[in-house]
Amino acid sequence: MPDFEVEVRVMPRESLLDPQGQTVEHALHALGFGEVRGVRIGRAIKFSLSCGSAEEAERSVRAMCERLLANPVTEDFHIAVRKAS
Amino acid sequence: MPDFEVEVRVMPRESLLDPQGQTVEHALHALGFGEVRGVRIGRAIKFSLSCGSAEEAERSVRAMCERLLANPVTEDFHIAVRKAS
Numbered sequence: 001m002p003d004f005e006v007e008v009r010v011m012p013r014e015s016l017l018d019p020q021g022q023t024v025e026h027a028l029h030a031l032g033f034g035e036v037r038g039v040r041i042g043r044a045i046k047f048s049l050s051c052g053s054a055e056e057a058e059r060s061v062r063a064m065c066e067r068l069l070a071n072p073v074t075e076d077f078h079i080a081v082r083k084a085s
Numbered sequence: 086m087p088d089f090e091v092e093v094r095v096m097p098r099e100s101l102l103d104p105q106g107q108t109v110e111h112a113l114h115a116l117g118f119g120e121v122r123g124v125r126i127g128r129a130i131k132f133s134l135s136c137g138s139a140e141e142a143e144r145s146v147r148a149m150c151e152r153l154l155a156n157p158v159t160e161d162f163h164i165a166v167r168k169a170s
Binding site for chain 1: 086094095096106109110112113116118120121122123124125126127128129130131132133134135136145148149152153154
């Protein structure tokens with residue numbers, strides 16, 4: 001079966017506060033990067049997946065996000081799948 | 086000044102162990118996703134930046150990574166900058 005490289009980005013939902021992001025924003029301002037706004041911090045998850053097709057891989061990763069990788073109440077996720085070279 | 090949307094991905098360096106990634110990999114296997122390998126977990130950071138040009142924005146974000154966002158000993162970072170629509 002072909003190998004796929006998967007990248008998942010899990011971010012706090014836009015409508016929710018992100019205290020970690022706010023803390024980093026304040027720290028960036030204190031370091032002189034005053035032009036930064038709206039910092040949001042989430043998780044970047046990368047892995048390899050052996051799967052029959054890209055569609056099947058994406059379906060499988062979506063199930064992983066819903067069951068383990070993301071909190072469906074507070075987080076949104078974005079999936080990128082590409083065939084390993 | 087134009088606004089840029091910035092995405093930074095900070096990942097544990099390839100040569101280092103990633104215990105969080107290993108834990109998630111075991112959990113995925115236990116949930117029936119046995120075809121997953123090499124899970125690595127890092128941070129996804131998004132923000133807006135007012136800046137004169139994309140080149141200047143990227144230079145500024147690189148400085149933020151080196152000074153605050155990433156640990157230069159244990160982490161690699163990847164920067165994506167695009168003009169806000």
